Amino acid sequence: MRIEELPVDERIRRVILGRGIEELYPPQAEALRSGVLEGKNLVLAIPTASGKTLVSEIVMINKLLREGGKAVYLVPLKALAEEKYREFKAWESLGLRVAATTGDYDSTDEWLGRYDIIVATAEKFDSLLRHGAGWIRDVKLVIADEVHLIGSYDRGATLEMILSHMLDKAQILALSATVGNAEELAGWLDATLVVSDWRPVELRKGVFHLGELMWEDGKRESYPENWESLALDAVRKGKQALVFVNTRRSAEKEAVSLSSKMARLLTKPEVRELRELADSLESNPTNEKLKRAIRGGVAFHHAGLSRAERTMIEDAFRDGLIKVITATPTLSAGINLPAFRVIIRDTKRYSGFGWTDIPVLEIQQMMGRAGRPKYDRVGEAIIVARTEDPKTLMERYVKGKPEKLFSMLANENAFRSQVLALITNFGIGNFRELIDFLGRTFYFHQRKDTSSIEYKAKDIVYFLIENEFIDMDLNDRFIALPFGKRTSQLYIDPLTAKKFRDAFPKLEENPNPFGIFHLIASTPDMATLRARKREFEDYLDLAYEFEEKLYTEIPYYEDYGFQGFLGEVKTAKVLLDWINEVPEGRIYETYGIDPGDLYRILELADWLIYSLIELYKLFEPKKDVLSYLRDLHLRLRHGVREELLELVRLPNIGRRRARALYNAGFRTQDDVVRAKVRDLLAVEGIGMKVVEGLFRHFGVELPEKAKKGGKTAERRKKGTLDDFLS
Numbered sequence: 001m002r003i004e005e006l007p008v009d010e011r012i013r014r015v016i017l018g019r020g021i022e023e024l025y026p027p028q029a030e031a032l033r034s035g036v037l038e039g040k041n042l043v044l045a046i047p048t049a050s051g052k053t054l055v056s057e058i059v060m061i062n063k064l065l066r067e068g069g070k071a072v073y074l075v076p077l078k079a080l081a082e083e084k085y086r087e088f089k090a091w092e093s094l095g096l097r098v099a100a101t102t103g104d105y106d107s108t109d110e111w112l113g114r115y116d117i118i119v120a121t122a123e124k125f126d127s128l129l130r131h132g133a134g135w136i137r138d139v140k141l142v143i144a145d146e147v148h149l150i151g152s153y154d155r156g157a158t159l160e161m162i163l164s165h166m167l168d169k170a171q172i173l174a175l176s177a178t179v180g181n182a183e184e185l186a187g188w189l190d191a192t193l194v195v196s197d198w199r200p201v202e203l204r205k206g207v208f209h210l211g212e213l214m215w216e217d218g219k220r221e222s223y224p225e226n227w228e229s230l231a232l233d234a235v236r237k238g239k240q241a242l243v244f245v246n247t248r249r250s251a252e253k254e255a256v257s258l259s260s261k262m263a264r265l266l267t268k269p270e271v272r273e274l275r276e277l278a279d280s281l282e283s284n285p286t287n288e289k290l291k292r293a294i295r296g297g298v299a300f301h302h303a304g305l306s307r308a309e310r311t312m313i314e315d316a317f318r319d320g321l322i323k324v325i326t327a328t329p330t331l332s333a334g335i336n337l338p339a340f341r342v343i344i345r346d347t348k349r350y351s352g353f354g355w356t357d358i359p360v361l362e363i364q365q366m367m368g369r370a371g372r373p374k375y376d377r378v379g380e381a382i383i384v385a386r387t388e389d390p391k392t393l394m395e396r397y398v399k400g401k402p403e404k405l406f407s408m409l410a411n412e413n414a415f416r417s418q419v420l421a422l423i424t425n426f427g428i429g430n431f432r433e434l435i436d437f438l439g440r441t442f443y444f445h446q447r448k449d450t451s452s453i454e455y456k457a458k459d460i461v462y463f464l465i466e467n468e469f470i471d472m473d474l475n476d477r478f479i480a481l482p483f484g485k486r487t488s489q490l491y492i493d494p495l496t497a498k499k500f501r502d503a504f505p506k507l508e509e510n511p512n513p514f515g516i517f518h519l520i521a522s523t524p525d526m527a528t529l530r531a532r533k534r535e536f537e538d539y540l541d542l543a544y545e546f547e548e549k550l551y552t553e554i555p556y557y558e559d560y561g562f563q564g565f566l567g568e569v570k571t572a573k574v575l576l577d578w579i580n581e582v583p584e585g586r587i588y589e590t591y592g593i594d595p596g597d598l599y600r601i602l603e604l605a606d607w608l609i610y611s612l613i614e615l616y617k618l619f620e621p622k623k624d625v626l627s628y629l630r631d632l633h634l635r636l637r638h639g640v641r642e643e644l645l646e647l648v649r650l651p652n653i654g655r656r657r658a659r660a661l662y663n664a665g666f667r668t669q670d671d672v673v674r675a676k677v678r679d680l681l682a683v684e685g686i687g688m689k690v691v692e693g694l695f696r697h698f699g700v701e702l703p704e705k706a707k708k709g710g711k712t713a714e715r716r717k718k719g720t721l722d723d724f725l726s
């Protein structure tokens with residue numbers, strides 16, 4: 001279908017033509033003819049890069065221009081929210097307003113009411129639903145990107161519940177990878193199903209074994225024995241490669257190894273640019289490896305890297321400067337980063353129970369990254385058989401069908417929190433209504449039976465009553481209690497809330513950072529670190545050393561939770577180091593963690609300590625304890641000792657600048673107000689921008705002379721925590 005013939009507002013056609021797109025891809029045309037433009041629900045299951053976003057844009061803008069109201073676009077990752085936000089901004093030329101929202105789960109975000117298109121992570125939208133934001137009733141369209149994540153153990157239930165809530169209230173457009181039971185999904189959503197394996201770039205798939213590359217059509221090619229030759233060959237052809245491996249350490253190792261073989265394939269200007277890129281990274285153990293790899297035109301990409309570094313790598317790859325990326329599968333989930341050749345080194349991964357095969361769905365998502373539209377005529381996806389039989393891999397992953405999706409609603413943790421939310425925030429009044437609601441879910445649609453889930457729901461309801469999240473009146477009607485309502489709004493697991501409440505008496509008696517951090521680390525909402533075997537003794541010693549500070553007993557060696565406990569002690573110790581201003585690099589080294597891990601722990605701890613404070617407020621809080629907790633929260637947010645608390649309250653003053661100011665003799669806000677501009681600028685990390693901010697904050701006019709003469713030497717190094725937290 002030509003864009004000119006598209007039965008939508010003429011302004012929409014103009015914007016699309018402006019992008020240089022004149023013709024719809026066949027599955028796009030099919031999707032737009034399915035009735036979705038007239039308001040019917042649609043499940044669109046087509047490969048990555050075949051233009052799902054454009055379809056959703058057309059549906060969305062068409063609906064907004066015709067009917068008004070709002071559209072919500074759900075994504076699984078914060079990074080994707082930003083990507084979509086930037087893409088959708090183009091529609092502001094038609095007078096529509098676009099917003100993105102991801103963090104802060106304890107807010108109604110009424111400001112979003114002013115926007116027409118709202119991009120949000122599923123968790124964020126779920127929390128907005130719980131808060132009952134006023135503008136939710138104006139939502140006329142919900143677009144769920146990567147809807148196959150309904151089958152993900154941790155996150156599936158959230159997406160499933162959102163769609164169950166919105167099903168009768170808004171039009172649904174669900175975008176999915178190819179899955180084994182797309183019909184079932186469409187059946188649940190009362191949607192038309194459009195499935196296609198059409199791709200804008202042809203995809204060739206094969207299996208590589210000991211130097212022999214077998215394509216799916218039977219053709220064979222010979223290479224040197226090691227799979228690295230496939231990546232080098234791509235670069236030699238002037239193309240790029242993505243290599244998927246199963247652990248962070250292998251991603252790092254392979255990147256450094258490949259990099260050492262790339263020297264002759266790079267031009268002089270490239271070598272210079274790569275060196276500059278590597279030098280712009282700050283020093284820490286992970287970055288040392290990254291620098292070595294980047295100098296040879298290779299990078300690794302995994303969840304241990306900070307956001308800034310990941311973005312930098314993605315950009316340099318898109319620009320063609322970085323030639324090969326070795327990545328863990330996190331990269332295949334969503335980020336739009338295609339390459340001519342995709343090499344899958346591992347088809348197994350280690351889970352808690354040993355080695356398991358990676359699902360076909362995931363491997364096919366990785367393979368789908370092959371081929372850059374506009375640059376490549378074909379893309380190549382190659383699976384490496386190392387210990388596996390190449391024929392088995394060919395059958396399973398190349399010719400095989402992806403798995404079916406299964407509802408993950410019954411996952412205990414997720415379900416507990418969802419049942420609470422239904423009662424406290426969504427007006428579910430008794431057990432019958434709860435079961436009726438569950439009848440709307442994918443779980444029910446799939447099994448045509450809720451008896452086993454009813455059983456679970458009953459247990460959960462008892463747990464909630466027993467722990468005073470809810471109550472029941474004489475007519476068996478649920479009563480939402482403040483503790484339950486607040487827990488649900490704070491978006492924490494009821495088990496976390498219970499742990500907090502149980503600890504309040506001890507906490508009041510003995511408020512101290514280690515005890516509080518251990519409490520936080522022991523909740524199911526924390527990404528608690530694992531203690532390694534050789535660390536066991538150290539952390540046990542530490543636990544005994546701090547025994548009086550803990551709010552729980554130290555378990556026995558044989559106890560079920562013993563190893564988990566040591567991980568909690570380790571996590572608490574990381575947080576303690578952080579607020580004692582131990583430099584980040586030392587933390588990474590001491591605990592064997594990556595920058596991304598520290599960031600994640602800090603982000604979660606920040607949210608959990610906030611929640612701890614909010615819940616404590618419900619139980620006749622002691623003033624001094626409350627203010628102790630608030631100070632600790634601020635120390636955690638900035639990673640500072642108590643003496644810097646006054647300084648970090650100033651704008652743009654984080655842990656490093658506050659420490660530098662303090663050491664230079666500026667110990668209070670008063671010292672700063674009375675300082676000479678020149679003296680402030682002499683402090684490390686303080687430039688003109690920061691000084692201007694400070695003066696603005698104090699409502700003081702900056703001397704004319706200073707405005708002209710100031711240096712702006714402060715440059716935040718990429719990939720530092722300061723950069724992150726800013």
Ligand code: ADP
Nearest residue numbers: 021023024025047048049050051052053054373
């Ligand atoms: P998906 O969301 O399915 O992964 P995208 O929507 O991101 O894929 O599309 C991938 C690329 O293809 C984008 O750069 C987009 O602009 C381009 N594209 C989409 N539809 C068309 C089309 N009909 N003709 C040409 N390019 C298109």
